[in-house]
Amino acid sequence: MSRRVLVTGGAGFIGSNFVHYLVAHTDDMVTVLDKFTYAGNEASLAGLPVERVTVVRGDICDAGLVDRLVAESDVVVHYAAESHNDNSLHDPHPFLDTNIIGSYTLLEAVRRHGTRYHHISTDEVYGDLAFDNPERFTEHTPYNPSSPYSATKAGSDLLVRAWVRSFGVEATLSNCSNNYGPRQHVEKFIPRQITNVLCGDRPKLYGAGTNVRDWIHADDHSSAVLRIIERGRIGETYLIGADGERNNRAVLEAILTAMGEPADAYDHVTDRPGHDLRYAIDSTKLREELGWRPALQDFDRGLQRTIDWYRANEAWWRPQKAATEARYLELGR
Numbered sequence: 001m002s003r004r005v006l007v008t009g010g011a012g013f014i015g016s017n018f019v020h021y022l023v024a025h026t027d028d029m030v031t032v033l034d035k036f037t038y039a040g041n042e043a044s045l046a047g048l049p050v051e052r053v054t055v056v057r058g059d060i061c062d063a064g065l066v067d068r069l070v071a072e073s074d075v076v077v078h079y080a081a082e083s084h085n086d087n088s089l090h091d092p093h094p095f096l097d098t099n100i101i102g103s104y105t106l107l108e109a110v111r112r113h114g115t116r117y118h119h120i121s122t123d124e125v126y127g128d129l130a131f132d133n134p135e136r137f138t139e140h141t142p143y144n145p146s147s148p149y150s151a152t153k154a155g156s157d158l159l160v161r162a163w164v165r166s167f168g169v170e171a172t173l174s175n176c177s178n179n180y181g182p183r184q185h186v187e188k189f190i191p192r193q194i195t196n197v198l199c200g201d202r203p204k205l206y207g208a209g210t211n212v213r214d215w216i217h218a219d220d221h222s223s224a225v226l227r228i229i230e231r232g233r234i235g236e237t238y239l240i241g242a243d244g245e246r247n248n249r250a251v252l253e254a255i256l257t258a259m260g261e262p263a264d265a266y267d268h269v270t271d272r273p274g275h276d277l278r279y280a281i282d283s284t285k286l287r288e289e290l291g292w293r294p295a296l297q298d299f300d301r302g303l304q305r306t307i308d309w310y311r312a313n314e315a316w317w318r319p320q321k322a323a324t325e326a327r328y329l330e331l332g333r
């Protein structure tokens, strides 16, 4: 059965991968609502069938536009966000506007129209884990965000829960770990280092590089979100992860080796203030309740395919590279 799905932030990294995934795996009709900030890219939606995918350029804070698009949809999947921690440390304001007010605007619209809503969030709402703490995050871990980015994501999650409880909005939430794959902006760790190597520049590791992230391929994130939309229980939160814990130094050395460079050909740069130590997801609930499994858990293979994608798609990333590195130069990273 074909649904009308509104995907906010569908021109960004994970949103565009979700749109490609929906087109390939369902009969759904998709409308993308995206402001095309520096992080949105029309090229990420190239090649999709025009009879199934409509792209609307607009702001999720625009209540009139959001109301009209929600009225025409059966399901809203909300990816749009300011998503980069380093930017949030420099200027938090857009994070408050988009992540809090934008989410609020969508919630009010789905409340008015009785529309099914899925909220995309991050494991960063839980703060971090100490290196010597063997625990992983679960749906019961208390919220304890560290950065303006993660604080605004935590705030929007809490709005969703309040709109479910107080107004009966039909919403589900998911909190996913670090994604990698094609079409990720070059400001983020893995694409920054791959494109540095492709440009003949040295990769940049924050601090000692011992911080741990729990990597998942963007397509596994998409399959989990689709499963939650189709079978998730209203009002519930599901953690999404693929048991992919690695420290940053190990990931960088794997990139360098896969690209034929010496594993130590990188620079240590000033650490990120408040840098979260370790993220780790326990996705037992999603696996046991909804029967979801990741399909792309071979990180080295996924990394090689991601490197190949950046090699083959220089026209996609090249226009963003100089401005991104200029911003990092200002931040001293």
Ligand code: NAD
Pocket: 008, 009, 010, 011, 012, 013, 014, 015, 033, 034, 035, 036, 037, 038, 039, 040, 041, 058, 059, 060, 061, 078, 079, 080, 081, 082, 083, 084, 098, 102, 120, 121, 122, 123, 153, 175, 176, 177, 178, 179, 180, 184, 185
């Ligand atoms: P991204 O920065 O690549 O893309 C964000 C998209 O949202 C862009 O296309 C941008 O133009 C759009 N956007 C920003 N402000 C908007 C506004 N006001 N109105 C409409 N569109 C707007 O981000 P991403 O990495 O793809 O993250 C997508 C979502 O997934 C976010 O909600 C993020 O918190 C969440 N998430 C990301 C990760 C990760 O590893 N990247 C992990 C877990 C959760």
Ligand code: TDX
Pocket: 083, 084, 085, 086, 121, 122, 123, 124, 177, 178, 179, 187, 188, 189, 190, 192, 204, 205, 206, 207, 209, 211, 212, 213, 248, 272
């Ligand atoms: O040049 C770099 N060098 C470096 O060592 C960059 C850009 C990052 N890092 C480190 C910082 C982090 O420990 O790599 C790790 C990953 O950094 P990011 O790609 O900026 O991701 P992170 O801060 O972990 O947040 C990501 O995952 C959770 C996404 O950007 C968020 O949107 C998501 O919520």
